[in-house]
Amino acid sequence: MALRKILTMEHPVLRAKAKKVSRFDPWLERLVNDMRETMREAPGVGLAAPQIGESVRVLVAEYEEQQVALVNPEIVKASEEQELGTEGCLSIPGYVGDNVPRALAVTVKARDPKGKEIRIKADGWFARILQHEIDHLDGVLYIDYIDPKDVRPVSEDEMVDEGEVIERDPSGGGTTVEKHGRKAGGASKAGAQKAGGSR
Numbered sequence: 038m039a040l041r042k043i044l045t046m047e048h049p050v051l052r053a054k055a056k057k058v059s060r061f062d063p064w065l066e067r068l069v070n071d072m073r074e075t076m077r078e079a080p081g082v083g084l085a086a087p088q089i090g091e092s093v094r095v096l097v098a099e100y101e102e103q104q105v106a107l108v109n110p111e112i113v114k115a116s117e118e119q120e121l122g123t124e125g126c127l128s129i130p131g132y133v134g135d136n137v138p139r140a141l142a143v144t145v146k147a148r149d150p151k152g153k154e155i156r157i158k159a160d161g162w163f164a165r166i167l168q169h170e171i172d173h174l175d176g177v178l179y180i181d182y183i184d185p186k187d188v189r190p191v192s193e194d195e196m197v198d199e200g201e202v203i204e205r206d207p208s209g210g211g212t213t214v215e216k217h218g219r220k221a222g223g224a225s226k227a228g229a230q231k232a233g234g235s236r
């Protein structure tokens with residue numbers, strides 16, 4: 038396994054549509070292992086292959102007890118209900134974006150690194166992570182969804198370097214991210230807002 042360099046957003050590979058994987062070979066297994074190691078070292082909760090310069094449809098994500106490596110992932114179902122949240126991205130270091138809309142729940146169809154078909158149902162924070170990572174495979178970044186004024190330097194009480202996606206306000210009723218025994222002291226006001234006001 039090897040740590041790989043995480044590219045930042047000015048790199049064109051992050052804006053390209055990544056290619057589907059057609060061979061489930063040792064190269065793919067190595068790529069997944071490198072991505073996991075790089076994500077954990079960052080540390081982050083998700084990483085997409087284009088972020089390390091490989092323009093293929095592969096992502097890894099780890100959140101609480103959920104750990105996935107997804108090849109050719111596709112969102113086959115998304116809840117109509119959306120939620121606004123604050124996200125960071127390992128490819129946009131030092132910044133976060135507020136009011137990023139995401140479906141509350143998604144079903145993702147993919148293959149595992151051995152080629153076996155899998156289906157994952159996710160909601161809440163894990164659903165947000167998966168949507169963020171799948172977007173990377175299409176050259177989409179969270180900043181594409183929001184007003185430029187909602188992109189801001191990360192404040193001291195947020196843990197942007199803790200993850201691809203940072204914690205939202207615990208008072209928002211969502212799950213809180215706790216990694217390495219640490220917890221964010223404060224979080225964005227955006228976390229408690231709900232799109233559409235349906236709840």
Ligand SMILES: [Zn+2]
Nearest residue numbers: 126127128201
């Ligand atoms: Zn990202």
